[in-house]
Amino acid sequence: MARICVFCASSTRVDQRWLDLATETGKELAARGHTLVSGGGKVGMMGTVAAGARAGGAYTLGIMPQVLVDWEVADMDSDEMIVTEGMSARKDLMLEQSDAFLTLPGGLGTLDELFEVWTTATLALHTKPIVVLDPDGFYTGLFGWLAGLTDDAFIRREALTMVTVAGSVPAAFDSIEAALDHP
Structure with a gap:
């Protein structure tokens, strides 16, 4: 059993298909x-992943800064909720508490979290698996742009190999489990 941190959108305006993907992810995790490690939100895909995970019997750990708790977006149904002083402390604790990372579609916050764990992996600060769930080519443009940066030596080619891109929820978890079984 692994502690898998899921990064995804907390927006309340995402299409139903992304909420369905979040539910599927939570249920598959369970x-x-x-165990689900999340940003601790009850809204958008983040809340939907947690609800799906709990519906399947998974333990859920939410990590949220006090400012967001004050905005009343905390998932108080989490089995455990850790409140941090700020966003940086939140990301540090998510990295510390997790065995692997799974990124679903999302916006700036999701990208910030993905790049945080990816950058720290390139610096050899951890060797935890990082998987991006890329249904329907959501991240194709991003990865194409990043691949182009290797041509100008802004990114080392081996850095791109530190992230596995999966096209389906089962494939994403298969990749995480394979990486954890054979580090």
Whole structure:
């Protein structure tokens, strides 16, 4: 059983298909016996992943800064909620508490979290698996742009190999589990 941190949108205006993907992710995480580590929100895809995970019997750990708790967006149904002083402390604790990272579609906050764990991996500060769930080519443009940066030596080619891109929820969890079984 692994502690898998899921990064995704907290927007309340995302299409239903992304909420369905979040539900599927939470249920698959639970079915495989993992623990969910999340940003602790009850809204958008973040809340939907947590609800799906709990519906399947998974333990859920939310990590949220006090300012967002004050905005009343905290998932108080989490099995455990850790409140931090700020966003940086939140990301540090999510990195510390997790065995692997799974990024679903999202916006700036999701990208910030993905790049945080990816950058720290390139600096050899951790060797935890990082998987991006890319249904329907959501992240194709981003990865194309990043690949182009290797031509100008802004990114080392080996950095791109530190992230696995998966096209489906089962494939994403298969990748995480394979990486955890054979580090």
